Amino acid sequence: MTEHENHGDGAQVNTGTSGEPAEAAAIPELVIISGMSGAGRSTAAKCLEDLGWFVVDNLPPALIPTMVDLGARSQGNVARIAVVVDVRGRRFFDNLRESLxxxxxxxxxxxxxxxxxxxxxxxxRFESVRRPHPLQGDGRIVDGIAAERDLLRELRGDADLVIDTSSLNVHELRAKMDAQFAGEEEPELRATVMSFGYKYGLPVDADLVVDCRFLPNPHWVPELRPFTGLNEEVSSYVFNQPGAKEFLDRYAELLQLIAAGYRREGKRYVTIAVGCTGGKHRSVAMSERLAPRLAAEGVETVIVHRDMGRE
Known part of the structure; x- marks a missing residue:
């Protein structure tokens, strides 16, 4: 014999003779926040809390499945859970992979x-607040940072989304969090196409890096030097060079294959870094042409020009 229990909101759950639910409860969405001490974990957690997420700070990884189970029993009251995992719980990191x-x-x-x-x-940041790094012990701040990087190396490699906060203030980090988590429906794959200059260093949060320095540099054309790749004259100059259009076509095709693989593997975020010498002309022009190609394939795409404003 099968009964129906009415839970007051019009929904009915089928139960067997034992009275136990025959169907699984609604499983909450989960975000695990981790990273370097001082990189903005608290700000990220506060932002998710403001967006309506249920946030738990410093939860041992072994207890994450239990937290999700409790959320599933809340009858939809806890639909999204964010858990902050940091070095204060470092003895629990061995349990994280099992929990995942x-x-x-x-x-x-x-x-x-x-x-x-x-x-x-x-x-x-640590010097400005006059606090020691949690792992420095009797050493220096840089010793604690090095130890933490080593501890978190594997977790960083497994992360779905990496945000580099080196040059971000609190408001800019919150804007990035809003862009990634505030949407009503999560896209299958979201890409950030980032132009950059090699002379300023590689973006540390890049998943894919491509080099445009094989193209002639508009910097050496006096009438183009003051402008950027956003300017039509600069863009036309770049894409009239031998190999430029072919490179764009073939790289876009390659990214279609990669995007399909990311979707199959459940990877939801990718940062594609496009570089030239100064990050002002060639990489900007290429990024502006590449992003619409991805968008046409159903990838939600944003463009960031990291170094365009630098001299």
Whole structure:
């Protein structure tokens, strides 16, 4: 005999003779926030809290599946959970992979957000608040940062989304979080196409890096030097060079294959870095042409020109 229990909101749950639900409860969406101390984990967590997520700070990884189970029993009151995992719980990191496997077996929609920053930025932040790094012990701040990077290396490699906060203020980080998590419906794949200059260093949060320095540099054309790749004259100059259009076509085709693989593997975020010498002309022009190609394939795409304003 099968009964129906009415839960007051019009929904009915089928139960067997034992009275136990025959169908699984609604499983909450999960985001695991981790990364370097001083990189902005607290700001990211506060932003998700403001967006309506249920946030738990410093939860041991072994207890994450239990937290999700409790959320599933809340009858929809806890639909999205964010858990902050940091070095204060470092003895629990051995359990994290087992917990993630447990979540995958339960078909939990989960993402790992990793917050990154350069050594210089982290040292500056710790010195400004006059606090020691949690892992420095009797050593220097840089010793604690090095130890933490080593501890979190594997987790960073497994992260779904890496945000480099080295040059971001609190408001800019919140804007990035809003862009990634505020949408009503999560896209299958979201891409950031970032132009950059090699002389300023590689973007540390890049998943894919491509080099446009094989093309002639508009910097050496006096009438083009003051402009950027956003200017039509510069863009036309770049794409009238031998190999430029062919490169764009073939790289866009390659990204279609990669995007399909990312979707199959459940990867939801990708940062594609496009570089030239100064990040002002060739990489900007190429990024502006590449992003619409991705968007046409159903990839939600944003463009960031990291170094365009630098001299």
């Amino acid at each position: 496997a447990d979540l995958a077996a339960k078909n939990v929609k989960r993402r790992v957000l990793f917050l990154e920053a350069s050594d210089e930025a982290l040292v500056r």
